[in-house]
Amino acid sequence: MSAETFVKGKTIELRKKHIGPSCKIFFSHDPIKIVKAKGQYMYDEKGRRYLDCINNVAHVGHCHPDVVKAGAQQMELLNTNSRFLHDNLVLYAQRLQATLPDKLSVCYFVNSGSEANDLALRLAWQYSGHKDVITLENAYHGHVSSLIAISPYKFIQLSDTEQIQSVHVIAAFIAESLQSCGGQVIPPPGYFQQVAQHVRQAGGVFIADEVQVGFGRVGTHFWAFQLQGEDFVPDIVTMGKPIGNGHPMSCVVTTKEVAESFMASGIEYFNTFGGNPVSCAIGMAVLDVLEKEDLQGNALRVGRYLTGLLEEQKEKHPLVGDIRCQGLFAGVELVKDRLKLTPATAEAQEVIYRLKEQCILLSADGPHRNVLKLKPPMCFTKEDADLLVGKLDHILTELEEALGLKFHNALSVENESSKRKPTDENGRQHLGGLAHGGGSSQEDPQIAKRIRS
Template sequence: MTPLKWCVPGVSTCTTRRVGAIWTASTTWLTWVTATRTWSRPAHGKWGSSTPTRASSTTTWCCTLRGCRPRCPAASPSSTLSTLVTALSDPHALLNSRSEANDLALRLARQYSGSQDIVTLDNAYHGHVTSLIEISPYKFHHKPNASHPPFVHVAPSPDVYRGKYRRDHPDAAKAYADEVRDIIRQVQSKGSKVAAFIAESLQSCGGQVVPPAGYFQRVAEHVRQAGGLFIADEVQVGFGRVGAHFWAFQLQGDDFVPDIVTMGKPIGNGHPMSCVVTSREVAQAFATSGMEYFNTFGGNPVSCAIGLAVLDVIAKEDLQGRALRVGGYLTSLLEKLKEKHPLIGDIRGRGLFVGVELVRDRTQLTPATAEANEVICRLKEQLVLLSADGPHRNVLKFKPPMCFSAEDADFVVGKLDAILTEIEAATGLKSASIKNGENNVRKTMAELDKHTPCHLSDLACRGVELS
């Protein structure tokens, strides 16, 4: 393999080095990528690109803390870092998975703050390793004797449909943020401090929850005043999926910037890649720990080539713009479906990240869990893969590949319409008053238990994501 060149800020020449990624003693992450970039997808598949991509170049790529560029000092190509605000455009690390990224984020925050305590959101999921299961109520609430370590503190999910503070609240963002403030005060009253608050920019496993505008700003203020950091988990919602912005945390407004951002498999379009980006101040604090960070496969040349090709496709095929346009169209179709079907209680989301919450009663918000399971099983029979999530497993998750088209939206919503029509006819819900939907609960469960074409233990039918 041809050795690559890398540039150090302030140095005008490039030095030949091997491909890889390291954390240096000078608290600088340096990342190199391969000179030949090749990526492709099967002609029959959709991996996030509408056309097969093969990119190759004999150009030597130089990567610095400010991104990669062909030769020194030529113009920069598409770069993950270039999409972030200046405060987060320098220290970064490439890893293999979401779990590695979020685990490193916790280490960074704990070293910076000198504390162990973490505030997380109810129904959150951040990864499968021990340190992340501990801060993932979505997982540990399913244990027979649900518990979590004393240094983990759970704040209410900022769900304005079903949560503690709803859309009719005069300031739901402040009310939910004050819950975090109160937790911080409780931690301080016991002689400790909070290391970090961690949240998905839009909750996915928690049921496609969109935080109210201003929530993150207020939480960040409380956390930073207490000496902690704000970690934004962009693993499922980053890279243009929300349409209006490249990163979902930007939905909160230009006045909000996290202290640490984690990214996952969308970098490689499913290829095992992840990334942690933070500020120089946080990175330098980590460097003083005396425990360097290294990763055997993180930043390897094959993964870097794939990552660059994916970024190029996102830009060249305007997948962010497509997410905005097609996502808006999909949402409009679902809103029309809501007018027709009393089972649909709420439509929420941004871009190509949309949730459809099924309820048996729009007043009581009784979760239609069995009905949601029936929907995803019936769709699977028709070769449409959808999943149900949320604390009651009653939220249909629309999170398709970003090459998803308006025609695809028409097809899926048409199938969903037909299935909901059959379910409502079979259970009597369609002919009943929406307010009296609770009366149909017993009949609904009996009918669906009899006709559901798969068992609840079938992970594929339940739509459980093993990420």
């Protein structure tokens, strides 16, 4: 294909030489070379089509022509910083504001979810006059240094949550409205209201991180924090990944009070690329497509359909410990034992590799990397869901046979998993053998040889 400059082996060689080794690649033992994409499909250098179930950045579909056109037209006309007046900037801010509670009226445009969350912390520090932050176990909020410090997913598995609760003067509570990297965890309705009450009493602010889950993905609402009820309004909302369908941009929205307090610090906030006319044109095109193609409605309908299919899988397969779905944001937790909730980490990796061989792209996440993560582009269809779940069914059946896993072992604890707390504190990796005799997958040679980093 003309889009390929090097043969794949050469691309791998050059990548090893010139790209930081900390930058991991999918399927590192046999990575995929993608040369084009459209809608929910990606194509490799040989023209093989993959169903993309993981790319929540290509929100309205890869290379959506309306978004591409908006970006290209504005790039031709003007791309400059926000120190000049431009209608795209204020139009887009107005459009975003219309999706949010009235109180959240002030925008800061930045370039990535990490920049957004870092700025959210600066706003909170200034407003509260304090520096301490409460974060959730297994949380991930970004890659800049201030965020690594509040991202146990990256930094450290906090063993003692009491330590955090003992902090009594705080600047902020930060949480994803639905926890993504932490394992697709959905907080119970009303939880954020209670947290916000405590945080505000202590002088802090509530930061809702919508970087992974915003922009209609949850189906019933445009923002995931709205699942908590109409009465819940965060003090700061951060946005990212899907906002520009792949274009590097993001946004922080806050209240007038917080914005004015930040202003009072006397330090100007300038972001070279943030809020440039091209980014704003692209952001507006994404909102237009979401509306025009009713993609939030699609997320609701296809999400419900997919949930139904996955629930059937849970009935059928002992490996499936829990299904956590909200629109087109779905997690399938694989366990080796439904009673002990032993994470089936190696099995999750196996599923992902086998699906890849069937041209379906998926990833595993959560503290034990045993939660299959589904966050496809929002144009995902019922047929795509059928295809995915059909293949998954087949793979799970084969795996369970190889492991000697039978359903009656788990039958008695049906629904047990749904009673767990979202912090998933039982999910420690049990390295010993399992009661039902299959042995841990790490010890199973058939699976072990397929496990890749």
